[in-house]
Amino acid sequence: MAASAARRLARPLAATLTRHWAPGTRLFLVGEGAGWSIDHDLSELAAIAGRLGVRVADRRLLGASRDQAAFFGSQFSLLREPWRGSPHRLATAYFHGRPGTPGYPEFDECFRVLCERHRELARVQVSHAEMHELVLSSGIDPAKVFRIPIGVDLRYFAPQTPGRRAAARASLGLPGNALVVGSFHKDGVGWGAGTEPKHVKGPDVLVETLRRVHASVPGLHVLLSGPARGWVRSELERSGVPYVHRLLERYEAIGSLYDALDAYLVPSRQEGGPKGVLEAMASGVPLVTTRVGQATDIVRDGENGRIVDVDDVEGLAAALLEVARGTPEPGRMVAAGFDTARAHSYDAQLPLWRTFFDGFVRAA
Numbered sequence: 001m002a003a004s005a006a007r008r009l010a011r012p013l014a015a016t017l018t019r020h021w022a023p024g025t026r027l028f029l030v031g032e033g034a035g036w037s038i039d040h041d042l043s044e045l046a047a048i049a050g051r052l053g054v055r056v057a058d059r060r061l062l063g064a065s066r067d068q069a070a071f072f073g074s075q076f077s078l079l080r081e082p083w084r085g086s087p088h089r090l091a092t093a094y095f096h097g098r099p100g101t102p103g104y105p106e107f108d109e110c111f112r113v114l115c116e117r118h119r120e121l122a123r124v125q126v127s128h129a130e131m132h133e134l135v136l137s138s139g140i141d142p143a144k145v146f147r148i149p150i151g152v153d154l155r156y157f158a159p160q161t162p163g164r165r166a167a168a169r170a171s172l173g174l175p176g177n178a179l180v181v182g183s184f185h186k187d188g189v190g191w192g193a194g195t196e197p198k199h200v201k202g203p204d205v206l207v208e209t210l211r212r213v214h215a216s217v218p219g220l221h222v223l224l225s226g227p228a229r230g231w232v233r234s235e236l237e238r239s240g241v242p243y244v245h246r247l248l249e250r251y252e253a254i255g256s257l258y259d260a261l262d263a264y265l266v267p268s269r270q271e272g273g274p275k276g277v278l279e280a281m282a283s284g285v286p287l288v289t290t291r292v293g294q295a296t297d298i299v300r301d302g303e304n305g306r307i308v309d310v311d312d313v314e315g316l317a318a319a320l321l322e323v324a325r326g327t328p329e330p331g332r333m334v335a336a337g338f339d340t341a342r343a344h345s346y347d348a349q350l351p352l353w354r355t356f357f358d359g360f361v362r363a364a
Contacts, residue, residue, distance in 0.1 A: 014060070017061060018064050018066075021065060021068065023067035023068070024068065024069060024089065024361055024362045025068070026055050026056075026057040026065065026069065027054050027055065027057065027070075027357075027361045028056075028057050028069065029042040029045060029046055029049075029056060029059065029073065030059060030062070030070060030071065030073065030077060030078075031077075032077060038093075039073070040251050041073055041093070042071075042073045044153060044346055045073075045353070048353050049353075049357070052350065052354055053364045054357055054361055054362075054364070062088075065087075065088075066088070067088065067089075068361070069088060069089045069091065070086065070088040071091045071092070071093075071123075072090070072091070073092075074092070074093055075092045075093065075095075075110045075114070079113040079114050079117070080106075080110065080113065081109060083116075086120075090120060090121050090122060091123035091124065091360060092121065093272075094110075094125070094126050094135050095127050095273070096271055096293065097110055097111070097270070098130075099111040111134070111138065114138045115139060118138050118139060118140035118141075118144075121140065122359075122360055123144055123356060123360050124140065125147075125356065126147050127147070127149045127273060127293065128149065128294040128297050129296065129297055130293075130296065131272070132145060146355070146356045148352045148353065148356065149278075149294045149298070149344050149349075150274075150278075150294065151344055151345055151346040151348075152278035152279055152282050152341050152345055154341070155252075156251075156252050156254060156255045157255045157279060157283045158255065158282075158283070159284030159334070160258070160285065165259055167259070168257070168260035172223065172246065173244060174221050174223065174244060174260055175221065177219065178219045178221040179213075179220045179221070179263075179320075179323075180220075180221050180222075180263075181213070181220065181222055181223070181261065181262065181265050181320060182222075182258065182260075182264045182265065182280075183206055183222065183223070183226075183232075183265050183266075183267075183276075184225040184226050184276055185226050185266075185268075185274055186227050186229075187201035187206070187226075187228070187232060188203070188228030188229060188230055188231055189228070190228060191228060192228065192230075193230035194227065194228025194230040194231060194232075195230040195234070196231065197231040197232075198228075199269065200268065200269045200270040201269070202268045202310075202311075203231055205268075205269075205290070205311060206232060206265065206267040207232060207235040207239065207241075208313045209313050209317050209320070210222055210236065210265075211239050211241060212314075212317040213317050213321060216321055217324050220241065221243065222241060222243035222244070223243070223244050224243055224246070225245070225247065225248060225254070225257055226247075227247065229245060258279060259283070261280075261283075262285075262286070262323060262324070263288055263320055263323045264279075264285050264287050264288070265288050265316065266287070266288070266289035266292070266295065267290055267316060268293070269290070269292065270292060270293070271292040271294075272293050273293050273295075274295070277289060277293075277294065277298070277299065277305075278340070278341045281305070281337035281338060282338060282341035282342075284338060286306070286323045286330050286333060286337075287299065287305035288306045288319040288320055288323070289305060289306070289308075290308060290310045290312065290316070291307055291308065295307060298344065303333065304333060304336035304339070304340045306323075
């Protein structure tokens with residue numbers, strides 16, 4: 001009852017705070033509230049908006065205001081039934097979610113709502129070519145669709161040095177001479193233990209690839225991060241593949257995990273990024289990935305990373321074994337990867353976001 005009374009008292013105050021806002025002068029950023037990838041993307045976008053003179057408003061004032069701009073960090077938060085109209089200009093990110101994917105009815109629902117409601121959207125951000133084509137197939141005006149990859153904040157990453165590598169391994173309890181492969185994404189259903197695998201993230205591909213590499217390189221160790229990794233952990237244990245799992249309290253510390261790696265592995269079937277592609281490149285870590293998300297657009301096989309078809313366990317394992325053997329010469333690939341990361345940093349994306357905001361929200 002006390003909480004309800006507090007909310008009733010807050011409504012007039014919120015209305016007073018927003019009453020004199022000129023139309024289109026505030027940007028609301030709406031995340032998932034899970035403190036994970038989407039929410040971090042929006043914190044980066046808030047910083048970009050500030051640099052471009054766009055005022056970001058407190059999310060709690062969204063319902064008390066009108067005629068502003070609201071950007072949803074995921075279509076799964078906005079494009080759902082029952083659809084509710086909004087007094088604001090609406091935009092959303094649409095990173096992944098191929099309709100017709102077995103076991104994921106939310107992918108079909110979001111695309112269906114997009115097809116029915118695209119006229120009510122002012123902007124859609126897509127991160128790669130596949131989603132660009134999908135969103136356009138909804139009938140939306142192409143001028144509303146902007147391809148802006150999920151960027152990387154170079155403040156948190158730097159190419160490995162032998163000293164940082166040794167220190168990172170010591171702090172994580174990893175052998176100094178091991179082949180250490182990293183996997184830092186969320187690949188379990190929900191936000192709990194993650195004992196049910198999330199098929200589109202390829203946890204079965206991850207485990208089978210690592211089993212094959214371990215058969216050839218007994219010194220393999222796996223470094224996991226991210227929530228809901230229970231299924232992968234149990235399968236690695238069952239297979240006798242040693243691993244360390246570390247959850248970080250602050251995203252900004254993730255560079256210390258990349259410092260410990262010999263390679264970073266992306267086994268997914270569908271992705272918006274993933275973030276690990278550019279993070280690994282920015283950290284000077286050889287990347288091995290399936291052909292998903294924006295990796296398809298930015299990874300050039302053998303030049304700045306290794307990329308194979310979705311579900312190609314044999315190809316992923318072979319690429320990791322090449323890293324273990326030092327072929328092809330890793331320094332060239334690492335240097336090209338860092339150049340790619342720099343080209344897709346949030347700093348480099350400022351012109352793209354300036355164009356996105358133009359006509360959507362007014363700068364101060």
